Amino acid sequence: MRTRDLITHAVLAIGAAFMLFPFVWMVSLSFKEEFEIYDPSLNLIPKTWDFANYVEAFTYGEVGSFLVNGLAVTLSILALQYLTIIPAAYVLARKNFRLNGPLLATVLGVLLIPPQVTAIPVYIMVSGLGLIDTLAALVIPFATSAFGIFLLRQSFRTIPQDLLDAARVDGASEFRTLWAIIVPNCFPTLAAFGIFSIVVHWNDFFWPLLVVRELENATPPLGISIFASDEGGNDVGPMMASATLIVLPLVVAFLLMRRSFIEGLTMTGIKG
Amino acid sequence: MTATATIAGAANIRAAAAKREPLIAKPLYLAPAFFVLFVFFLLPAIATIAISFTDWQLGRADFSFVGAENYRALMASDDFQISLVNTLWLNLFVVPLSFAISLALALAIVSVSRGRAFWQTVYFIPVTSNLVAMAVVWDYLLHPELGFAAQLWLSLGLTPVNWLNDRDFVLYTVGFISSWQLIGYYTVLFIAGLSNIPSTLYEAARIDGASSPWDRFWQVTWPMLGPTSLFVLVITVIKSFQMFDVVKVLTEGGPDKASEIILHTLFQEGFIFFRMGVAAAIATIFFAVMLFLTLYQMRLFERFVHYR
Numbered sequence: 001m002r003t004r005d006l007i008t009h010a011v012l013a014i015g016a017a018f019m020l021f022p023f024v025w026m027v028s029l030s031f032k033e034e035f036e037i038y039d040p041s042l043n044l045i046p047k048t049w050d051f052a053n054y055v056e057a058f059t060y061g062e063v064g065s066f067l068v069n070g071l072a073v074t075l076s077i078l079a080l081q082y083l084t085i086i087p088a089a090y091v092l093a094r095k096n097f098r099l100n101g102p103l104l105a106t107v108l109g110v111l112l113i114p115p116q117v118t119a120i121p122v123y124i125m126v127s128g129l130g131l132i133d134t135l136a137a138l139v140i141p142f143a144t145s146a147f148g149i150f151l152l153r154q155s156f157r158t159i160p161q162d163l164l165d166a167a168r169v170d171g172a173s174e175f176r177t178l179w180a181i182i183v184p185n186c187f188p189t190l191a192a193f194g195i196f197s198i199v200v201h202w203n204d205f206f207w208p209l210l211v212v213r214e215l216e217n218a219t220p221p222l223g224i225s226i227f228a229s230d231e232g233g234n235d236v237g238p239m240m241a242s243a244t245l246i247v248l249p250l251v252v253a254f255l256l257m258r259r260s261f262i263e264g265l266t267m268t269g270i271k272g
Numbered sequence: 273m274t275a276t277a278t279i280a281g282a283a284n285i286r287a288a289a290a291k292r293e294p295l296i297a298k299p300l301y302l303a304p305a306f307f308v309l310f311v312f313f314l315l316p317a318i319a320t321i322a323i324s325f326t327d328w329q330l331g332r333a334d335f336s337f338v339g340a341e342n343y344r345a346l347m348a349s350d351d352f353q354i355s356l357v358n359t360l361w362l363n364l365f366v367v368p369l370s371f372a373i374s375l376a377l378a379l380a381i382v383s384v385s386r387g388r389a390f391w392q393t394v395y396f397i398p399v400t401s402n403l404v405a406m407a408v409v410w411d412y413l414l415h416p417e418l419g420f421a422a423q424l425w426l427s428l429g430l431t432p433v434n435w436l437n438d439r440d441f442v443l444y445t446v447g448f449i450s451s452w453q454l455i456g457y458y459t460v461l462f463i464a465g466l467s468n469i470p471s472t473l474y475e476a477a478r479i480d481g482a483s484s485p486w487d488r489f490w491q492v493t494w495p496m497l498g499p500t501s502l503f504v505l506v507i508t509v510i511k512s513f514q515m516f517d518v519v520k521v522l523t524e525g526g527p528d529k530a531s532e533i534i535l536h537t538l539f540q541e542g543f544i545f546f547r548m549g550v551a552a553a554i555a556t557i558f559f560a561v562m563l564f565l566t567l568y569q570m571r572l573f574e575r576f577v578h579y580r
Contacts, residue, residue: 008380009387015377016394019452023397025420026409042423087298088305095297103306110313112566114514116535117559120323120542120552121316124330144308203402205517206535210543221404225521228408236412243405254400258393261400266460 023247030054030240037236053237054245060235063242065216066223067249069135073219074201076139078194084144085193089152090178094164104153110146116206123210137211138219142201148193155189156182188260195257195264202250220246317559323552330546342553352554354529355537358443362533363512366447370508374455375501378462379493392463395456403453407521410449411436436522439530446518446531454511458504465500469493499575506569513561534558 024044029037030053032046057063092104122141131137159182167177183190208222215226224242254261296302324342328335346352381391398406413420414435422432435445473492482488494501516535519525525532525540534554542551 005384008384012377012380012384012391016391019395019398019455022406022409022413022452023401025413026406029412038418042420084305084308087301091298091301097294097297099296103302106306106309106314110309111570112563113313113317114559114562114566116514116516116538117320117555117562118313118316120548120555121319122312123543125311125316141312143312144305146309146313149305199400203404205404205520206539209520209539221402221517224402224405224408228411228521239408240412243402243408246405247401250400250402251397254397255393258389258396262392262396262460265399266457266464 026240026243030244053241056238057241061227061238061242063245066218066220070202070220073138074198077142077201078197080143081145081148085148089149089156093153093156107146107149133213133217155186159185192264320552320555324556326549328548330548342549355532355534359534362447366451366512367508370451374458375462377459382466395459398453399457403517404521407518411522437527442531449518450515461504465497469496503572510565
């Protein structure tokens, strides 16, 4: 039994080495001097550690502005989504009214629409509003999430009515009950949705590609693709440094919060 | 008699309560979310279908309805056929590959007595990483002269392959890079399904004479894993149809349309050639396929969750 375990671990380790090799090679190249990058001896550990690639990634590749844009866009989207989905999910979960069913059906209907399908009309709207090449164009179309509403509605329904009644008897307003009692009680679901939203929008490439032209307004994936297709194509070192800086934040966050990430991306991941 | 009367009475009371229900509650709580849902999701989806029946081009003020002309033109177009065939071929490559590898990984990870969480984490790392940035890294790894793969091939005495620039290889290379990113995701889904198979079933199978792990896999694991397998299978199909990033960044559909796939054709028609009518027709076809797959997946998801 123990030997079989050992063999399994060995096989898993070989597979893992293969899966992680691109990351290792990326980091290794990002610290190499130019002559060593083109050296066919393929050393994993750079002979001399060189930070010039990182300096160049910031000065030449503008990776700093991609990261700032990415952070601003993902956090603005998430803040707007929380502000819109929490009240809507609360009403759908806890109120009886005749339009409840139709509205919930609308939410489920939107879940069926892939983002690429709405791209043309939304692009026309965004350009009609004069928002092409602004960060607003990256944020506004995602100000709410059908998936988030659905997920939170399910979670809000599990809270016992007694708890809410007690709060009301104590004189808490409905607004206060929602934000001070329901929201903290559903924290795990809100966190899972937050991780899902951040990962999706940090990594989204299709939409930024349509509405952003200038390098200075680019989000991380768009920025590195422009950098790679322009002068960067031959500038392997700075490009690998940029890639490292773009990949690193989410990978580090994942390693720190493994459980929430896996939950956020698989249980919520039915909406790709 | 009295029982029926009570039931009828209760039903009446419920009906009366339903009648007293207001049409809407807390409209201000609902308005922001539903305004965005209508303006940026529902109406655009309908508009896309409408545009697909016009000859509209971006930047032109006038357009006319052309019926199903865009669809007819697409079906007759060699380029679109190439794109469709490539998309299906890519699916045929990626779906079984991802399915088999992630199932094997999940079985291996579940079988070890210690270190499950560790391996799950390791294989999940590519899922959280940015595919565009990693595509750039893969591009360099697969470079025909300077890349690691080429050096490895040379040291093995093989002729290096131009993975991303060879008509015969490019589609598989693109599929391979995309699968590399998502394998860990499917593995985690399989692990969830595997962890829910009661261990008593394995003991029962052992008593019934299923002595080898191979027998136990076919007699217990595979049938019990049914709902999970189907769910993962549909997700791999959905994800494969949605491939775009790697193609856009590394090949632009080339060389010579060998890696042209449906979303890239949609992007080109709409946002490079500005033929919005044609692009909308492609989007509508894509929508129809995804609608079917997603509805099916939602039904499977209920079973998947129920069974968890």
